[in-house]
Amino acid sequence: MKVRMRTGHVRNLPVFRAKALMRTGAAMEYSTREMRAEEPPKQDEELQQLRVEYQQVSGKRAYHGWDEATLRQKIEAAKES
Secondary structure: EEEEEEEOOOOEHHHOOOHHHHHHEEEEEEEEEOOOOOOOOOOHHHHHHHHHHHHHOOOOOOOOOHHHHEEEEEEHHHOOO
């Protein structure tokens, strides 16, 4: 975190030190970066339906990394057994 000291120098310090310097008055201001999560990718309706079907057939939830082709294979394998 960047801190502007009373002397005018800008220093890069850990957060706890920057806050401590602000409380004691040794630093005038500090800058933070804004961290916002990106919007999650929208899932395909067909993929969601395949996940529901997989859960009904196998009794387990589908792994989030599986694509449509993999889910179809897993569903077929679960129906055969």
